[in-house]
Amino acid sequence: MSKARRILPDPMRLRAVARKEILQLRRDARSMLLAFAMPLLLLVIFGYAITWDVRNIPFGVIDRDQTRRSRDLITTFQSSGYFTLREYLDRPSEIAENLYKRREMIVFVIPPDFSRDIDAGRQAQIQAIVDGTDANTATIAISYTRAMIQTFALGNIRVSPTRSGLPIRAQSRVWFNEELKSRNMIVPGLVAVIMMIIAAILTSLTIAREWERGTMEQLAATPVTRLEVVLGKLLPYLAIGLIDVILSSLLGVLLFGVPFRGNPALLMLMSFLFLVGALGLGIFISAFARTQLVATQVAMMATYLPAYLLSGFMFPISVMPGVLRVLTYVVPARYFLVVTRGIFLKGVGLHVLYVQGIFMLIFSVIGLTLAVRGFRKELG
Amino acid sequence: MKWKPGVGVERTWEIARKEALQVFRDPRARGLLFGMPLIQLMIFGYAVSTDIRNTSTFVVDHDDSRASRDLISAFAGSGYFRIVGRSDRSSDIIDALDHGRAIVGMEIPAGFEKDTGNGRGADVQLVFDGTNSNIATVSRGYAEQILQNHAASMVTMRPPIDLRERAWFNPELKSRNYNVPAIVAMIIMLICSMLTAMAIVREREVGTLEQLMVSPLRPIELIIGKMLPFAAIGIGDLVIVTAIALLWFKVPFAGSFPLLLLASLFYIMAALGMGLFLSTISKTMQEAFMSNFLIFMPMILLSGFMFPVSSMPRAFQWITLLNPVRHYLVVVRGIFLKGAGIGVLWPELIALFVMGIAIQAFAATRFHKTAG
Numbered sequence A: 001m002s003k004a005r006r007i008l009p010d011p012m013r014l015r016a017v018a019r020k021e022i023l024q025l026r027r028d029a030r031s032m033l034l035a036f037a038m039p040l041l042l043l044v045i046f047g048y049a050i051t052w053d054v055r056n057i058p059f060g061v062i063d064r065d066q067t068r069r070s071r072d073l074i075t076t077f078q079s080s081g082y083f084t085l086r087e088y089l090d091r092p093s094e095i096a097e098n099l100y101k102r103r104e105m106i107v108f109v110i111p112p113d114f115s116r117d118i119d120a121g122r123q124a125q126i127q128a129i130v131d132g133t134d135a136n137t138a139t140i141a142i143s144y145t146r147a148m149i150q151t152f153a154l155g156n157i158r159v160s161p162t163r164s165g166l167p168i169r170a171q172s173r174v175w176f177n178e179e180l181k182s183r184n185m186i187v188p189g190l191v192a193v194i195m196m197i198i199a200a201i202l203t204s205l206t207i208a209r210e211w212e213r214g215t216m217e218q219l220a221a222t223p224v225t226r227l228e229v230v231l232g233k234l235l236p237y238l239a240i241g242l243i244d245v246i247l248s249s250l251l252g253v254l255l256f257g258v259p260f261r262g263n264p265a266l267l268m269l270m271s272f273l274f275l276v277g278a279l280g281l282g283i284f285i286s287a288f289a290r291t292q293l294v295a296t297q298v299a300m301m302a303t304y305l306p307a308y309l310l311s312g313f314m315f316p317i318s319v320m321p322g323v324l325r326v327l328t329y330v331v332p333a334r335y336f337l338v339v340t341r342g343i344f345l346k347g348v349g350l351h352v353l354y355v356q357g358i359f360m361l362i363f364s365v366i367g368l369t370l371a372v373r374g375f376r377k378e379l380g
Numbered sequence B: 001m002k003w004k005p006g007v008g009v010e011r012t013w014e015i016a017r018k019e020a021l022q023v024f025r026d027p028r029a030r031g032l033l034f035g036m037p038l039i040q041l042m043i044f045g046y047a048v049s050t051d052i053r054n055t056s057t058f059v060v061d062h063d064d065s066r067a068s069r070d071l072i073s074a075f076a077g078s079g080y081f082r083i084v085g086r087s088d089r090s091s092d093i094i095d096a097l098d099h100g101r102a103i104v105g106m107e108i109p110a111g112f113e114k115d116t117g118n119g120r121g122a123d124v125q126l127v128f129d130g131t132n133s134n135i136a137t138v139s140r141g142y143a144e145q146i147l148q149n150h151a152a153s154m155v156t157m158r159p160p161i162d163l164r165e166r167a168w169f170n171p172e173l174k175s176r177n178y179n180v181p182a183i184v185a186m187i188i189m190l191i192c193s194m195l196t197a198m199a200i201v202r203e204r205e206v207g208t209l210e211q212l213m214v215s216p217l218r219p220i221e222l223i224i225g226k227m228l229p230f231a232a233i234g235i236g237d238l239v240i241v242t243a244i245a246l247l248w249f250k251v252p253f254a255g256s257f258p259l260l261l262l263a264s265l266f267y268i269m270a271a272l273g274m275g276l277f278l279s280t281i282s283k284t285m286q287e288a289f290m291s292n293f294l295i296f297m298p299m300i301l302l303s304g305f306m307f308p309v310s311s312m313p314r315a316f317q318w319i320t321l322l323n324p325v326r327h328y329l330v331v332v333r334g335i336f337l338k339g340a341g342i343g344v345l346w347p348e349l350i351a352l353f354v355m356g357i358a359i360q361a362f363a364a365t366r367f368h369k370t371a372g
Helices: A011-027 A029-049 A068-079 A093-100 A114-119 A133-154 A182-213 A215-221 A224-256 A266-290 A293-307 A322-330 A331-345 A351-380 B009-025 B027-047 B066-077 B091-098 B111-116 B134-154 B175-206 B208-214 B218-247 B259-280 B284-301 B314-320 B323-339 B342-371
Strands: A057-063 A083-088 A106-110 A124-131 A169-175 B055-061 B081-087 B104-108 B122-129 B159-168
Touching: A011 A029, A011 A224, A029 A182, A029 A224, A029 A293, A029 B091, A029 B111, A029 B208, A029 B284, A057 A068, A057 A133, A057 B134, A068 A083, A068 A114, A068 A133, A068 B081, A083 B027, A093 A106, A093 A124, A093 B323, A106 A133, A114 A124, A124 A133, A133 B134, A133 B159, A133 B175, A169 B134, A182 A215, A182 A224, A182 A266, A182 A331, A182 B134, A182 B284, A224 A266, A224 A351, A266 A331, A266 A351, A266 B342, A293 A331, A293 B027, A293 B122, A322 B259, B009 B027, B009 B175, B009 B218, B027 B218, B055 B066, B055 B122, B066 B081, B066 B104, B066 B111, B066 B134, B081 B091, B081 B134, B091 B104, B104 B134, B104 B342, B122 B134, B175 B208, B175 B218, B175 B259, B175 B284, B175 B323, B218 B259, B218 B284, B218 B342, B259 B323, B323 B342
Parallel strands: A057 A083, A057 A106, A124 B159, A169 B122, B055 B081, B055 B104
Antiparallel strands: A106 A124, B104 B122
16 A cells, blocks of 8 residues: 555545435435434324323222212322222122223222221221232322322321321422423433434444445445545434434423423533444444344344333333343443433533543444444455 | 136245245344344343332431331331432432432431430431432332331331232232233234335335236235235244243233234234335335334334323324224233133224224235336
8 A cells, every 4th residue: 555544534525425425315205204203203202192100090999888988088089180980880790890891990999897997996998909910000000099098097087096197207309300290201311212213223224225235345446434434424414313402302391391400512512422422333233234124123123222221211220130230331321311311300510420421432432433443344 | 818816826825935035044134033022022021120129219317216227227128229328418318319329318307216206206308309200109109108107117006097909910010021921012013014014125126026017926916925924923923922921931821822813913914014005105125114113113102012001191092093003912911911802802803803904905005006
């Protein structure tokens, strides 16, 4: 080789590669749809439609007591907003059928001596039969039931003649997401998931496409260096990713009222680092897979699913088994999620998030290196 | 040559054979078809858990007495909370929650032992990091329950109302039992819809679809031949997932497998039809993949897979009725956990059947128009 190897990318060539990629992207309506409509669609679905906030749990009652007290208890449940009375049942045998058919989620059985026991100062009993199929909703329904019964007990029962209450009173407060809306937890996390979609799914095709169409040899014959190809292919997606961050943050705050308590500039900086790493990974997968079919599938498995499931986005990392918990440390979205939630909800700055910042930096360097390296292997 | 009605079994078979060969020849694709269900099972079986245990808790104990230590060990001993740190400065709770070191903070006031002993009563402060609303909701319930029980035991009193709760169908309330069977729905949809669409579009992209069209092969034979291998793979994945769910994850299977198979056939029909439809609106494999992804995500999110349909707004609940995944999930979970039979599941079965037929018919008509 007569010429010295160039290290720094040539801006002209970089622009040429980026321009070609943008042209190709612009012509591909569906990728554009994915890049800009998908974030909106996800925001609307997560913001409006789906939630883990459990309300209006349909319940049934077998009231064997039929007194004012038992009716008061049922009213307590109904007026809480957490429960909706579906119907009164007559016989215990109806419970099974109704739970099978999912008419009710929970059925209460009030025994015949319920109010007599209360009046006599004896411990009264209530049975609750829950459809445990959906463990999460069932757990929440049970804890609401306990709270309702406690409310009822406080209003109706004297604890003892000498005492006004139990010796310990719980004073609960919730920080950062005071009303406990799952929307506030999901929208900041969604920013991370959306970026992974853009990064992994969109870029996974770029190099595999060149292989499949046979344009790779042409590209190899040009004087463009590896770094120029990788950076040129990366830049347009980086722009799309950053626009998506702004778009989804704005929508989350303006449309869904998610609080934004931190520094927007810090969010952009962290997003930039995260995107560079994720895009590099996508290009690496694409170069490695060679066919578009395999590239997309591997990208889904390697980046998108972990970002969704192993990042703490919705499923707590603390209850995962040890092996998986260790695995989550190499999922970059895990760190990015701490950043977005920290900035949106907690309003913390770099003095708290510097650890995550360092991880983002390492990730972006690894991603870029992988992309450039993986690319060379294929060319040689 | 006379036009012959019906479907040529031999020609259809040849297409199916060719397609199967093509799929299984690529070692990476082969690994994918069987590796994907396994990875998904592992992730969903182990990672996707909404059970809330070991929530990290920071304790500020201003009293440091026997009574306060008893309360703390009641918390730690419950299994729901893990004490990650203790001190006697209130500001440490703020710090621990800000840095994410703890999700729950508990502050025991000075004079706790004295006040609980003399009947005045003491206030225990509980602070929850609401960032993950689900963890906060559930652990608040647990924490208040533990406090209350502990308080009652201090005055040797029984709670005035005794709640006996029992969970049917999933007595231990394991979210795994709910999630693992549902993976079948995801995998079948991914394989049948995405791979069918890509297989057909590949022929179009490479240009062999035109050759097939001028051959004596009839479009219906082409469609069926293309779909058969993926339907078989879908059934294979159903068997694999069911076997692993039962043998490895010990998910109960209370119902009838033939009924599950029947429902799966209807569902596979719908998924294949979607794949065929997507192939008619895509010119390249990239387009096919993108559109699949665009449709797949909302379908899964609006199916009740992880987010209960009953908590959605009314309008969205109506929309989910058009989603085959939703109906299939009711069937799968009903059969696995509840042992439900046709008597309970017939509305979902009918819905799946009708959707399967309708989507197939619609897609096939479009395919005729675009290809023939």
